[in-house]
Amino acid sequence: MRKKIVAGNWKMNLDYNEGLALFSEVVNMVKDEATGTQEVVVCSPFIHLHSLVQLAKGSAKVSVGAQNAHQAESGAYTGEISAKQVKSVGAAYVILGHSERRQYFGEDNALLAKKTDVVLANDLKPIFCIGETLQEREANVHFDIIKSQLLEGVGHLDAAAFSKLVIAYEPVWAIGTGVTASSDQAQEIHAFIRKEIAAKYDQSVADATTILYGGSCNPKNAAELFACADIDGGLIGGASLKSRDFTDIVKAFN
């Protein structure tokens, strides 16, 4: 069956020492918790990755991920980081397609398809984000948007490659706003995503795909969201910056 995952996305927060201190607390707190969460992933800025991987050694449950990788294997791309470089420090995951990358850095589905290929070729697991804006939801085109983000971004993969992905549904209107999708709204979209995966591949691929919810997820609403049939965990922004809140979300799977 699919894995239950809680992932933190620190975004562009925390200096080096702050990140190490927070991560050490999370590793310690998560260690002893009885929870249905099978894997805890922390997606940090690049500067932390190597040290976090070292700190995570010995923790069966905690993995480390990056928040982006360039679509080229290597080359003259000043300021960029490749998937191979991320892999070389021992990270396991890379977030791709986050709405902040789509919005502020112009990443579209075609570019994200290339990034997905390079990330997979380097034996890293993409956490592939999709989700509609408020205007798209109000215009009632959110299902079309989500379907095209899914199919144009990762629909070119064969079933074996697709099965390495984690999908994250993050409605843009819920990110950092304090407005969470209701559990009914989130479950509706998660079930839709799973149905689309089944249509593209088959039911066994769909049933095995972890689909995370992200957007103002916090210790108060996590249990209700995670109890939904098609919600397999969370991608947590703001609340991942506080060890107690993040660990309480990890504990919300019971």
Ligand SMILES: O=C(CO)COP(=O)(O)O
């Ligand atoms: O964007 C997110 C995670 O990737 C969600 O952010 P918040 O949890 O801060 O709303």
